[in-house]
Amino acid sequence: MIVLHANWTGGRLILWAESSKAWEQRVTGDGGGGPGSDGVPPRDDPRTHGFAADPQSIRALPAVQRAVITDEAVCVDRTMRIRWPVHGETEVPSPQLARMLSIDETDPAQCALGELLVPGVSVAPERVPAVLLAIDLAPEHDRRAVTIAPSLRYWIAVTRLVSELLADQRFVPAVSRDQDGGLAAHWRLWMHREQDMERIRHLCRLMPLSARCVVDRHTHHPWLILCDFLTVTTDVLVRSIMCRHSLAEAVSGWDAQTDPHVAWLSSLLDLEALIHSSDHDRSRELMKGVRGWTDRLVLDGRRTQAMRLLLVLEEPPDSSTLEEFNEPDDATRWPIRFYLQAVDDPTFIVDATRLWGLAHDVRTIAGRIIDDPQDLLLKELTRASQLFAPLESALDEPAPTHVELTTDQAYTLLRESRKLLEESGIAVKAPTWWDTPQTSLAVRLAHRLRGDQPRGLVQTGYARRAASIRA
Numbered sequence: 001m002i003v004l005h006a007n008w009t010g011g012r013l014i015l016w017a018e019s020s021k022a023w024e025q026r027v028t029g030d031g032g033g034g035p036g037s038d039g040v041p042p043r044d045d046p047r048t049h050g051f052a053a054d055p056q057s058i059r060a061l062p063a064v065q066r067a068v069i070t071d072e073a074v075c076v077d078r079t080m081r082i083r084w085p086v087h088g089e090t091e092v093p094s095p096q097l098a099r100m101l102s103i104d105e106t107d108p109a110q111c112a113l114g115e116l117l118v119p120g121v122s123v124a125p126e127r128v129p130a131v132l133l134a135i136d137l138a139p140e141h142d143r144r145a146v147t148i149a150p151s152l153r154y155w156i157a158v159t160r161l162v163s164e165l166l167a168d169q170r171f172v173p174a175v176s177r178d179q180d181g182g183l184a185a186h187w188r189l190w191m192h193r194e195q196d197m198e199r200i201r202h203l204c205r206l207m208p209l210s211a212r213c214v215v216d217r218h219t220h221h222p223w224l225i226l227c228d229f230l231t232v233t234t235d236v237l238v239r240s241i242m243c244r245h246s247l248a249e250a251v252s253g254w255d256a257q258t259d260p261h262v263a264w265l266s267s268l269l270d271l272e273a274l275i276h277s278s279d280h281d282r283s284r285e286l287m288k289g290v291r292g293w294t295d296r297l298v299l300d301g302r303r304t305q306a307m308r309l310l311l312v313l314e315e316p317p318d319s320s321t322l323e324e325f326n327e328p329d330d331a332t333r334w335p336i337r338f339y340l341q342a343v344d345d346p347t348f349i350v351d352a353t354r355l356w357g358l359a360h361d362v363r364t365i366a367g368r369i370i371d372d373p374q375d376l377l378l379k380e381l382t383r384a385s386q387l388f389a390p391l392e393s394a395l396d397e398p399a400p401t402h403v404e405l406t407t408d409q410a411y412t413l414l415r416e417s418r419k420l421l422e423e424s425g426i427a428v429k430a431p432t433w434w435d436t437p438q439t440s441l442a443v444r445l446a447h448r449l450r451g452d453q454p455r456g457l458v459q460t461g462y463a464r465r466a467a468s469i470r471a
Helices: 020-028 055-059 062-066 095-101 125-136 150-167 194-206 222-244 247-251 260-268 280-301 352-356 373-385 389-396 407-423 437-449 460-467
Strands: 002-009 012-019 075-087 112-123 146-148 171-177 183-189 307-313 334-342 349-351 402-405 427-429
Touching (some): 002 150, 002 222, 012 055, 020 095, 055 062, 062 125, 150 194, 150 222, 183 222, 183 260, 260 280
Parallel strands (some): 307 427
Antiparallel strands (some): 002 012, 012 112, 171 183, 307 334, 334 402
């Protein structure tokens, strides 16, 4: 039986384990077995962990094999240096191994930290999520001889968070300088939302000591270790998706050598991060421009103005005449109306029709002072149209109050653009039935069952009927 640990170092995940049989052999003085014999490695180096499992026993785990990491390109044996509790000349077993062996845990006051070498299996970053989730989801019969250590549970939890944020499309392209001074393109998590940052900070606080015991450039600092894991895994996961769909072919005919923007885009869509461009002056401009763009995203997401734009999507006016369970036809229109909403009091709203009926010099509405409310509405609509293109038609009107969306556009607004708008400080209100769990599930299923065309918004009768469904 083994206790399986995990550590992040050098841009790779290292799996290593403590072996109960190796411990027992060491206690009894039987050093036989050798590598490959139930995971007992030879101990010819006094600095080597005395009861660490052989890497081959880790490779043989069903969950690891299920993640297909037997390829030497993504999975190699590696020895790493850790700081671990020792008692005299003896390594202290982890609490999990102590419980497994039914032995008393060593009093921490009697221990010191010593540097040890442990053999393990090094997993390339592109396979890290698959390996961790395969271990986490392994059936019980595959885990009878394995106890998951806190360090491994920790990295599984971090991987789940990364997967959730990427599925929620919370990542942006970026550019930075590599160690040689060249430009490198990469993808990174978009973490400006306070609730997302708090989750990251919480994970940092929860990092167990065993997850930061490696002796490396991070000097056991939990924030540095966690940030490096997030940076590397986010980039390789997004790149793998881009390559899987061959998105680099879209710019294959463009000149990346003379246009840094094309070189940047090509690097984002390919496996190689280095930006190859001969125009160094424009490369510097690229870096400045990309950083300016991300800075504007941050500012948009942290707007502190007193009023914000509120978009209210309404049901089609003729929805009551639609047949039960039938989706709207192409002629059906979903009105989306414009309002200004107080940031500090969401119940205070002013519709655009009223705004345009005011004299231009009026600044007080219902006791609130609003600087240039009409100009503010136009500026916010312009900003919103950059995030959701169907709003552009409103800017052609001298006094816009609403636009009408097709069913496809309304679906795109609610399923794709809504979060981006809200993160940019623009409120979006959906029909009341959209955010109920049963209705949301039914609508998404309806969309998927109808194929690629986004016709998941069905008429009100269907939605109300779906809301009554109980599993």
